[in-house]
Amino acid sequence: MHLFGLLGSLIMGALVGTIAGKLMDADGGLVRNILIGIVGSMVGSAVFGLIGFHAYGWIANLIVDVAGACLFIWLGRKLFR
Numbered sequence: 001m002h003l004f005g006l007l008g009s010l011i012m013g014a015l016v017g018t019i020a021g022k023l024m025d026a027d028g029g030l031v032r033n034i035l036i037g038i039v040g041s042m043v044g045s046a047v048f049g050l051i052g053f054h055a056y057g058w059i060a061n062l063i064v065d066v067a068g069a070c071l072f073i074w075l076g077r078k079l080f081r
Helices: 002-023 030-050 058-080
Strands: none
Touching: 002 030, 002 058, 030 058
16 A cells, blocks of 8 residues: 555656646756655645645645645745756
């Protein structure tokens, strides 16, 4: 059961990272996309949670995660460029 949860997180992270990378014009490999997707998911959940929005369902989670990943990429650019 835990293996499927981990696999799902990795696949979702890769998907979120890839979409955010395309939207933000940030090229990266699979590992980078997974890391951006996972961290972006946490950022998106935290930010949207602070404003009182909680995503229910696969599509809503995808939107929140991609928004968080885009915010994470933007912050990274502002801090390290």
